[in-house]
Amino acid sequence: xxxxxxxxxxxxxxxxxxxxxxxxxxxxxxxxxxxxxxxxxxxxxxxxxxxxxxxxxxxxxxxxxxxxxxxxxxxxxxxxxxxxxxxxxxxxxxxxxxxxxxxxxxxxxxxxxxxxxxxxxxxxxxxxxxxxxxxxxxxxxxxxxxxxxxxxxxxxxxxxxxxxxxxxxxxxxxxxxxxxxxxxxxxxxxxxxxxxxxxxxxxxxxxxxxxxxxxxxxxxxxxxxxxxxxxxxxxxxxxxxxxxxxxxxxxxxxxxxxxxxxxxxxxxxxxxxxxxxxxxxxxxxxxxxxxxxxxxxxxxxxxxxxxxxxxxxxxxxxxxxxxxxxxxxxxxxxxxxxxxxxxxxxxxxxxxxxxxxxxxxxxxxxxxxxxxxxxxxxxxxxxxxxxxxxxx
Amino acid sequence: xxxxxxxxxxxxxxxxxxxxxxxxxxxxxxxxxxxxxxxxxxxxxxxxxxxxxxxxxxxxxxxxxxxxxxxxxxxxxxxxxxxxxxxxxxxxxxxxxxxxxxxxxxxxxxxxxxxxxxxxxxxxxxxxxxxxxxxxxxxxxxxxxxxxxxxxxxxxxxxxxxxxxxxxxxxxxxxxxxxxxxx
Numbered sequence: 001x002x003x004x005x006x007x008x009x010x011x012x013x014x015x016x017x018x019x020x021x022x023x024x025x026x027x028x029x030x031x032x033x034x035x036x037x038x039x040x041x042x043x044x045x046x047x048x049x050x051x052x053x054x055x056x057x058x059x060x061x062x063x064x065x066x067x068x069x070x071x072x073x074x075x076x077x078x079x080x081x082x083x084x085x086x087x088x089x090x091x092x093x094x095x096x097x098x099x100x101x102x103x104x105x106x107x108x109x110x111x112x113x114x115x116x117x118x119x120x121x122x123x124x125x126x127x128x129x130x131x132x133x134x135x136x137x138x139x140x141x142x143x144x145x146x147x148x149x150x151x152x153x154x155x156x157x158x159x160x161x162x163x164x165x166x167x168x169x170x171x172x173x174x175x176x177x178x179x180x181x182x183x184x185x186x187x188x189x190x191x192x193x194x195x196x197x198x199x200x201x202x203x204x205x206x207x208x209x210x211x212x213x214x215x216x217x218x219x220x221x222x223x224x225x226x227x228x229x230x231x232x233x234x235x236x237x238x239x240x241x242x243x244x245x246x247x248x249x250x251x252x253x254x255x256x257x258x259x260x261x262x263x264x265x266x267x268x269x270x271x272x273x274x275x276x277x278x279x280x281x282x283x284x285x286x287x288x289x290x291x292x293x294x295x296x297x298x299x300x301x302x303x304x305x306x307x308x309x310x311x312x313x314x315x316x317x318x319x320x321x322x323x324x325x326x327x328x329x330x331x332x333x334x335x336x337x338x339x340x341x342x343x344x345x346x347x348x349x350x351x352x353x354x355x356x357x358x359x360x361x362x363x364x365x366x367x368x369x370x371x372x373x374x375x376x377x378x379x380x381x382x383x384x385x386x387x388x389x390x391x392x
Numbered sequence: 393x394x395x396x397x398x399x400x401x402x403x404x405x406x407x408x409x410x411x412x413x414x415x416x417x418x419x420x421x422x423x424x425x426x427x428x429x430x431x432x433x434x435x436x437x438x439x440x441x442x443x444x445x446x447x448x449x450x451x452x453x454x455x456x457x458x459x460x461x462x463x464x465x466x467x468x469x470x471x472x473x474x475x476x477x478x479x480x481x482x483x484x485x486x487x488x489x490x491x492x493x494x495x496x497x498x499x500x501x502x503x504x505x506x507x508x509x510x511x512x513x514x515x516x517x518x519x520x521x522x523x524x525x526x527x528x529x530x531x532x533x534x535x536x537x538x539x540x541x542x543x544x545x546x547x548x549x550x551x552x553x554x555x556x557x558x559x560x561x562x563x564x565x566x567x568x569x570x571x572x573x574x575x
Contacts, residue, residue, distance in 0.1 A: 007411075007418030007426075007547075139453075172453050177411050177426040179418045274451040362454045 003184040010141035010173045011036035013180045014080075014106050014166075017148035019050045020188045024075035024195075027055040027066035031085040032118045033170040034108040038080055060085040064092035064103075071101035071163075072209055074197040076152065079103060082170060083110035083124045090128060096163050097132030098225060099210045102155035102195075103163040104148065105133075109270065109321075110170040111357040119358025120170040122270065122321035125298075126331045132225050134164040134232060135298040139273045141180045144168045146249055149183075149192055153239040156195045160232040167298070169271040171358065187246055229300050236297065253302030254309050258284060259291030264315040264347070264377065266370050269295045269332055272319060272361060279366040290370060295332065303339050310340070313347040317373030320353045320385065329385045350376045354388035365389065393446040394538060395456045399475055400465035403435040405525030408551065409463065410441040412529060415547040416539045417445045425450055438469055445538060461536055462504075464488060465524050467512075476502050486531050488512060488524050493574035507535040509571045518563035526552075526560040530567030541568060 001020055008016075015037045018026070026045070028038045045054040053070075057063045060081050071077040081089060086107065096103055109125055111117040125135065134154060138144045144166065151164040168174070199207050213221055236253070244250035257277050259265055266276050273294040283290050293309050293316070295302075310316060320330025328334050333351035340346035350373040355361045361369075369388055376382070396413065400406030407428045414426035422445055429440040442456040457478050463486045464475050475485060476499065486507045487496065493506035509531040511524035518527075526548060533541055544564065549557035 005418070007415035007424060169453075171427075175427055177414050177424075178450075179423055271453045275453045278451040360455050362457060363452065364457075365454075 001182055001185050003182060003187070005179055005181045007177055008141075008180055009036060009175065009177050010144050010168070010180070011175070012040050013141055013145045013182070014148055014168075015040035015044065016182065017145045018078050019044050020183075020185060021078075021149055021152050021192055022050070022076065023052050023078045025053045025055065025066070025070035025077045026079065027057050027063045027070070027077070028079045028081065029057050029060050029063050029085060031060070031082045033110060033120075033174040034080045034082040034085070034106065036174065037106055037108070060089035061092060064089040064096060067103045068092060068096050068099065068101055071096070071103050072099070072201045074195065074200040076156070076195045077101075077103045078105070080106040080108065082108040083112055083118075086124045087112060087127060090131075093128055093133070094131040095210060098221075100161040100228065101163060102152075102161055102197075104151045104155055105163065105165045106144075106148070107165045107167045108170040108174045109167055117357040118170075120172050121356045121358070122167075122331075123323075123356075125165070125167050126322045126324070129299065129331065132162065132229060133299065134160075134162055134229065134236070135167055136164065137167045137270045137296055137298055138173075139271045139294070141173060141176060141178045142249065143251070144173060145180050145182070146243060146247070147251070149188060150239045150243050150251070152195075153192055153243075154232065154236050156197075157232075157235045157239070158198060160228065160235050161197075162228055162232060167270065172271045181247075183247060191243065191246055233300050233302070251296060252305070253297035254305040255294045255296055256309050257292040257294070259293060259309060259313075261289060262291030262313060263289040264313055264317065264374055265291045265293045265310060266366075266373070267293045267295065267316050267318045267332070267336065269298065270321065272321070272355065275361065275363060275366055276319075279363050279370065282363075283367065283370065288371075290374075301335060301339070306336065306339055307343060310347055311343060311345040315348045315350060315374060315377030317370055317377070318349055318351045319369065320351060321355055323353055323356075323385075323387075333385060348377050348380075348382045350382055351385035352388050353385050359389065361388075393444055393450065394461065394536070395459045396443040396445075396461045396463065397456050397459040398441040398443070398463045398465065399469050399473060400439055400441070400525065401435075401469070402437045402439050404465050405523060406439055406441040406465055409465075409525040409529055410443040412526070412544055412547050412551065413443050413532070413539065414445070416543040419546065420539065420543055422447055423450050429455065438472060459483060461486065461532070463528055463532055465511075465528055470496075470498050476504055479504055484535050486528065486535055488528060492572050505574065507531055507571060507573050509567045511567055514563050514566045514570065518566065519559055527563040527567045530564035530569075531571040533564075534568045534571050535573060541565060
């Protein structure tokens with residue numbers, strides 16, 4: 001693959017990135033809206049363009065089981081799923097992190113049943129928030145392509161050894177054709193060294209993975225996982241930093257747009273960040289001092305960077321794409337409230353849940369969410385959350 | 393930024409048309425998006441596809457609500473939908489019909505520029521099937537000037553291969569020449 005800018009579907013570009021990352025094993029089960037990634041990878045392998053095993057499994061549970069086996073022997077391993085598929089693989093998904101297996105997943109975010117829905121929101125990823133995976137959110141095709149490479153680099157770093165999910169919005173990105181700059185294979189090879197795992201499953205050098213753990217060991221094992229994901233933070237920064245130096249495209253755990261002199265900000269995660277920027281541009285022309293804060297790294301949560309970005313602002317309007325049923329607010333807003341609690345200069349938070357199961361959030365909707373959020377903050381109405389556009 | 397909405401029926405290639413325009417624009421160094429109205433594909437059911445083209449990066453992740461150009465692939469859809477819905481004033485509406493632009497009763501009084509082309513006949517003669525998605529692009533290129541015929545050639549040939557691609561290009565060129573534009 002040469003360095004080239006092309007108009008291409010984001011799913012195809014992601015599959016091409018996986019091939020450029022020279023993976024050894026792909027195990028996945030097709031599910032809307034992830035299907036094009038898996039289909040294209042099957043084609044690439046069948047055409048002999050990539051020397052890899054494509055394992056056509058019978059379910060997502062099996063897909064993740066195969067991934068665990070292949071990563072455990074030191075093979076660079078990729079999978080992709082969505083929604084119900086993620087729910088079905090949840091058991092092994094959690095184990096893969098506990099076993100410190102550096103699998104990379106393209107997670108095409110989609111709502112969970114029921115009612116059965118194939119459309120986009122973040123309910124699937126929130127289901128596995130606490131599984132111990134590193135979660136990156138991207139907002140366009142270029143970021144989707146780029147972060148396949150950064151994900152492998154992070155996952156396989158000997159200091160990390162954790163699975164990484166690249167979250168990208170189903171349909172909004174998976175089915176979008178837009179310009180994407182491909183890097184050449186030499187650049188990728190220089191960025192992504194050959195995967196060499198210290199402790200692999202091998203008959204000549206027996207190790208145990210995923211053993212039975214008595215109460216005497218479980219607490220310590222959990223703490224090791226906690227330390228591992230916390231300590232992945234500087235490695236993630238370095239992986240993004242080096243990618244930025246190579247390509248000119250820079251990534252940060254928390255990204256800001258026109259926030260320097262902003263009184264208040266809209267906070268988003270995923271592809272909606274782009275519409276938010278567009279709307280903030282037009283609100284700025286009308287004199288609104290508003291900016292955008294985008295959470296790119298969801299786990300490990302970038303506490304300090306987030307606080308640095310927002311302390312001193314009057315209010316935040318936090319847009320969630322999922323409901324935490326019976327909880328204090330949407331999952332993102334709850335996290336941010338917790339991060340800011342008892343901090344000096346902390347803005348108040350107004351939480352809106354919108355865009356569930358693909359219900360479109362237009363520029364006009366964004367405008368309303370931002371301006372109504374600001375007004376609610378001024379009135380002190382900062383409890384719970386609003387469900388935007390709720391009928392009846 | 394130019395925003396385009398395409399109306400067709402599942403299987404008629406509305407999404408492909410949007411893709412070809414976007415890829416042609418991107419190949420020229422512009423920015424573009426092409427995307428379907430997301431959902432399960434059902435052959436024969438009314439479907440919508442969208443396209444945006446701009447000379448700078450596009451930052452909108454929502455449907456097109458106020459199109460500058462609307463393309464209707466299937467004449468039968470005019471009894472089911474209002475193709476002018478949300479259209480900007482002086483927007484361009486491109487229809488597949490034998491009629492002249494002034495003779496479309498359903499559009500009387502609408503302030504849009506109507507462009508018509510008998511794409512069914514052209515597609516039947518050139519492709520042997522009434523699949524008009526590429527044919528309609530000829531009318532689109534002529535009516536908007538957004539891209540040139542030569543810009544669409546490469547993505548179209550890549551998409552359809554040399555034999556089918558050449559026939560589609562011929563249909564597209566005929567539509568470009570045979571379009572009715574009401575001045």
